[in-house]
Amino acid sequence: MSEKVYAFRCTTCGAVSYPKHMICPKCRGEAFEPVEVAGEGAVLTYTDVYALAVDYETRYLRLAIVELDGGMRVTGQLLDEHPRVGKRVRTTVGVVREPADKPIYGLQFVPA
Numbered sequence: 784m785s786e787k788v789y790a791f792r793c794t795t796c797g798a799v800s801y802p803k804h805m806i807c808p809k810c811r812g813e814a815f816e817p818v819e820v821a822g823e824g825a826v827l828t829y830t831d832v833y834a835l836a837v838d839y840e841t842r843y844l845r846l847a848i849v850e851l852d853g854g855m856r857v858t859g860q861l862l863d864e865h866p867r868v869g870k871r872v873r874t875t876v877g878v879v880r881e882p883a884d885k886p887i888y889g890l891q892f893v894p895a
């Protein structure tokens with residue numbers, strides 16, 4: 784799959800944001816460069832969300848915050864039937880939602 788997900792590195796102080804901020808929360812800089820979100824990390828926390836918009840076809844969405852190797856923290860969909868804090872996962876990009884037959888791609892995590 785060729786889809787990629789990018790975080791944004793502040794060109795002034797180097798802080799990385801995902802998703803992108805309009806203004807760097809650390810130094811208030813306004814210039815950013817894209818950094819691909821990829822690789823492996825560990826689950827910091829996860830939750831199941833049941834209150835979804837009507838066009839979701841799943842009963843719930845399992846979301847996780849993962850700390851990637853290198854320290855970047857990212858939020859995405861956790862595709863794991865047996866989640867555990869600290870478990871190793873790797874990033875992937877997949878369809879997270881499909882409203883009106885237009886797939887929306889987003890960050891997902893699968894067991895490493």
Ligand SMILES: [Zn+2]
Binds near residue numbers: 793797812
């Ligand atoms: Zn900054």
